[in-house]
Amino acid sequence: MFALTSLGGAGTVTGSKHLLTLDGHRILIDCGLFQGLKNLRELNWAPFPVDPRSIDAIVLTHAHLDHSGYLPKIVRDGFRGRIFSTDATREVAALILKDSGHIQEKDAEYANRKAYSKHRSALPLYGIRDAERAIEAFTAVPYHKPVSLPGGATLTFRHAGHILGAATAEIGWGGKNILFSGDLGRYGDPVMVDPEPVPEADYVVVESTYGNRSHNEADPVEQLGAVIENTVARGGTVVIPGFAVSRAQSLLYYIWALKQAGRLRDVPVYLDSPLAINASEFLCAHLDDHRLSPPLCKEVCSIATYVREVDDSKEVTANAYPKIVISASGMATGGRVLHHMKSFATDRKHTILFPAFRPPARATGPRRDRRSADALGPCRWRRDHALALRPPPPTATGFRRSWRTRCVGSPAHPHRPELGWNVAVPR
Numbered sequence: 001m002f003a004l005t006s007l008g009g010a011g012t013v014t015g016s017k018h019l020l021t022l023d024g025h026r027i028l029i030d031c032g033l034f035q036g037l038k039n040l041r042e043l044n045w046a047p048f049p050v051d052p053r054s055i056d057a058i059v060l061t062h063a064h065l066d067h068s069g070y071l072p073k074i075v076r077d078g079f080r081g082r083i084f085s086t087d088a089t090r091e092v093a094a095l096i097l098k099d100s101g102h103i104q105e106k107d108a109e110y111a112n113r114k115a116y117s118k119h120r121s122a123l124p125l126y127g128i129r130d131a132e133r134a135i136e137a138f139t140a141v142p143y144h145k146p147v148s149l150p151g152g153a154t155l156t157f158r159h160a161g162h163i164l165g166a167a168t169a170e171i172g173w174g175g176k177n178i179l180f181s182g183d184l185g186r187y188g189d190p191v192m193v194d195p196e197p198v199p200e201a202d203y204v205v206v207e208s209t210y211g212n213r214s215h216n217e218a219d220p221v222e223q224l225g226a227v228i229e230n231t232v233a234r235g236g237t238v239v240i241p242g243f244a245v246s247r248a249q250s251l252l253y254y255i256w257a258l259k260q261a262g263r264l265r266d267v268p269v270y271l272d273s274p275l276a277i278n279a280s281e282f283l284c285a286h287l288d289d290h291r292l293s294p295p296l297c298k299e300v301c302s303i304a305t306y307v308r309e310v311d312d313s314k315e316v317t318a319n320a321y322p323k324i325v326i327s328a329s330g331m332a333t334g335g336r337v338l339h340h341m342k343s344f345a346t347d348r349k350h351t352i353l354f355p356a357f358r359p360p361a362r363a364t365g366p367r368r369d370r371r372s373a374d375a376l377g378p379c380r381w382r383r384d385h386a387l388a389l390r391p392p393p394p395t396a397t398g399f400r401r402s403w404r405t406r407c408v409g410s411p412a413h414p415h416r417p418e419l420g421w422n423v424a425v426p427r
């Protein structure tokens, strides 16, 4: 008999961890970091609910920190199995986890220097070495090819859109198929491929941060163009905290499309995040994961000036001319973007544009970022999880039961009552 326990990503939108148990074997699907407000971040320090040594394998749907960022900690605490992911996810996760280890170490160092930690000596949640040990535990798995997991389970990845390497994970175990959606991309995205249909499943675990809302149908290129042009017209700079992976590349594509249409001609674009720069290079190396042809991929990625060094980043901040600065991280909780926000949020002529969902600002963040974000209400692009909203194809035997693991807006909202699915929302 299966047991499915959500150890994160339920009732909140970060910290995704879903534990599947059968006959004494344990498989963890995703291993994310809690992010956002302090009370959420503190959950990362709580003892893990099960002994990490008792987990046989981890399946990673994609590399974003809220799905992967706890891996170095769980490995440090005794997990000794393999971490299964797609090849691109392994590469992107290696970047993200090392960067996260670096940020954790720097934050602890800063707390000790400023002596504001209530502990005598602040420790990082994990460090770069822990991230490297986690990366060594990865096993890359191709899309569409079922592979064996410990305990007799099989795993099949299919494209999920969303970001480079993202996959839905179908776990066959004990005669049942359980589908984990991970985060799903949009249909018809100009950069990423569509989420692939899955012919059949007994259970569907769908992440649905925006499951109770529909996408804003307004053209994102048009919206982005209008915000940038208005800001530039008043002599301001647009700072965009983009997730280093995927969203930063989508933004580059939108800006490329605007420039192709003869707009934003003289507005310089800076990609100020070493992580995002590396992710852009991966994009052109993994052509199956997106729609851009090799020459177009190169052209889109070269629309921006890449800012690798901290001194160059400071120069970008000091530069008074109107410009676009895309800088990690998307949750605005770390990285160089905080320095840009600190400088540019003090003057209303600038715009800080949040292109996606962001949890409430952490208390130590720039005080004005909330106001600036509110000013951009119509431009906060939404994602929802279209896979769950599309009925199974006619040849499928149908889903017997589905779960929604998270729907922050309205947990009780039924996805599509006409499908007759039995929906439960774990807390």
Ligand SMILES: [Zn+2]
Pocket: 062, 064, 067, 162, 183
């Ligand atoms: Zn994601």
